[in-house]
Amino acid sequence: MLYHDFLKEKLTEFLDSEKVTNKEKKIESSDLFSIEIPSNQNFGDISTNIAMVYCKDFKISPQDLAKKICKSLKRINDIEKLEIVAPGFINIFFKDIFWSNQLEILMKNFNNYKYSVKKKKICIEFVSANPTGLMHIGHARGAVLGDTIASILEEVGHEVAREYYINDAGEQIKKLMKTINFYKEKDAKSQNIIIEQELYPGDYLKLISKELSKEKLDSENNASVENQVLDLIMRDIKTDLQSMKVNHHSFISEKQISTEKNINNLMDELRNKNLSYYGYQDKPKSVSDKNWKREKQLLFKSKKLGDDMDRALLKPNGELTYFMSDIIYHQNKVDRNYDLLINIWGIDHSGYVTRLKNAINQLNKNKSFSLVVKLTSLVNLLEGRQAVKMSKRSGNYVTLRDVVEKVGVDVLRFMMISRNADKKIDFDFEIVKSKTKDNPVFYIQYAYARCMSLINIFNQTFNLNLSNLNIDNKKLSRLNLVEEKILIKKLCNFFNIIISAANNYEPHKLTNYLFDLAKDFHAYWGVGRLEPSKKIIIQNDLEISKERMILVFGISLIIKKGMSLLKISCPESM
C-alpha cells in the first residue's frame, strides 16, 4: 500500500480498537485527521494531527493520546523514529528502505490503483454557448474546465455524463433569424447596409446566411430555415470544441425538451407545491426608464426563499422565460437520477444560482442529489501585457479558433485550468508562446523529454532496454539522496492529488502538482551537474544507474498520466 492508505488504515485501526474499550465515545469518520508530507523536513517524513483532532473524544490531553498512538505505531518495522511535538503533532520518520519500497509499490500498482471513492452518477453541463455566433476565449475556459473536471471525476471512478444545453429557443433565436433574414433580403435587393440595433453584428452571420441552401430558402418554410441556420452554427461550435479536444456525450436541445407535456407537468407541480402564482412583479431596483409596465404573469415564490423578489416563470404574453425552461431542463436531469449535477457557468450568471437552486430543491425535496454550480471568472487577452483590443459593438472579437491557431491546444488547455475558477486569467500571447520557464507547459513537457532522453542514453550505454527490465522484481536499496527521497514522496502523493482535485472540482491542483514535480526533477538533474557521483547514469555502475532510471521512469509515467488527464501532449524530445 502507498503511505497514505497504509497510515490511514493503521490509524483507523487504532481508533476502532479504542472505540471498543472506550464504549461511551463513538468515533466516526476517519477523514477528519490529516496525513501529510510536511514542507519542513524537521517535522518528519509524514506528520499527522490525529491526536489533536481526537483528544476530546478520548477525554485526555493531545500529548497523552499521541503517546498512546505512538505506542501502537511502534510495531511498524519501517518506522525509524516517532516524535511528539507540542501541541500534539505526531511526526513519523521512516527508514530509507520504506521509501524505496514505496517506489516499487507505486510502479507495480500504477495502472490499477484503486481510489477509495464512493462511486457516483454525475452529470456535468458545460459550454452551452448560445448558437448565435462563434465561440470566444471566455467559452474556452468553461469548456476546458468542464472537460477536465469530467476526466478527473471519471479517473477516480465516477460515472460521468457530459452535456451541452443548446439554447435554441427564445428571444436570441428570434434576433438571430432576424439578422439572417436581413442579410438574405439585403443580398436580394443589394441595398446598403443599415445597422440595426436589433441585429447581431459581425461578419460571421453574413457568411452563414450565404451558406443556406437554395431549396430550403425557396420553400420559405421558416422552421426549416431556422433549423438549418442552427445546424450550421452548431457545426462550427462543435468543430471548435473538437479543436480543443473537448467532448460532450450529448447535446440537449431546449426546443425539444420544452414540450407542452413537460411545461404542463411543471406548472402543475409548481401549483401543487404552492410555489407559483399569477401576480405582479416588484419594480426592479435598477430600472429607471419609462418602458417599465406592471403586468400580470406567472411568478415563482422565491422571495420567501431568500431571493430579492419573486421571479418570472412566464412572460406576460405566455412565453417561457429562460428561468422556466432551465427548470424544465434541470428537472429532466434530476429525473434521470443523477447523484450530482455540476454546472459550469460564466461569472456573469452568478445572480442566477440561488434562483435555480431554490426551484430545483423545492421541487425535489424527497430526492437526494446535489447541484453544484462552478462559476468561471473572466479571461483577459493580452499581447505583451497590453490588452488585446476587442470591439463588441462591431462583433469583431478574437474568436476561439484564432486563439487555437495562434498558440495551439496544449497551451490553451493548460492556461484555462491552471488557476482557480474564481480568479481572472491574464492570457498573454507573448508568454504563452515562449519556450522558457515562463511558460509552465513547456517546463513540464521539457521535464518529460529529459526523462525520455535519459532512457535512450541508458539503453545505449548499457545496451539494455529499460522498458523490458523486470522492474517488478527489482529490489531498490540505493536511492538515498535527498533529492531522490523528495521525488519518491512526491510521486507517491500523485493519487491523493487526483482525489483532491476530483473532490473539489479543481483541476489546477493537478497542474500545480505537475509543475512542482517537474521542478523537483529538474533540480535532481541539476545536482548531477555539480557532483558527478549524483548523476543519474553512472557509466561504470549499472546497478545504481538502474535504480535511478527506475525513478526517472516513474516520473515520466506520472507526468504522462497527469498530462493525458489534461489532454495535453508530451513530446518525447524537444
Added chain:
RNA sequence: GGCCCCGUAGCUCAGCUGGAUAGAGCAACUGCCUUCUAAGCAGUAGGUCGUACGUUCGAAUCGUACCGGGGUCGCCA
C-alpha cells in the same frame, strides 16, 4: 442600494475541508555551459496574508463589521 466573487512578496498566483518557521513563478541581484538537452540548475533579496473585533490550545484559513476592486440586479441568457 441588494446579492455574488476577489483582496497573500513589486507583478501573476498556490496555500483556504483551522495546525508547526506563509510557498512558487516572473521581475531584480550573484554564480554554473570541456555537460546525462543552459528550453536548465544553484543562491541572495523581498510579507502588518485589506483593516478591526470575535471563536479556538492554535486563524491567511471559520464568524461579524468595515475598507478597496470586479460582477450582477426587467419578461436577455
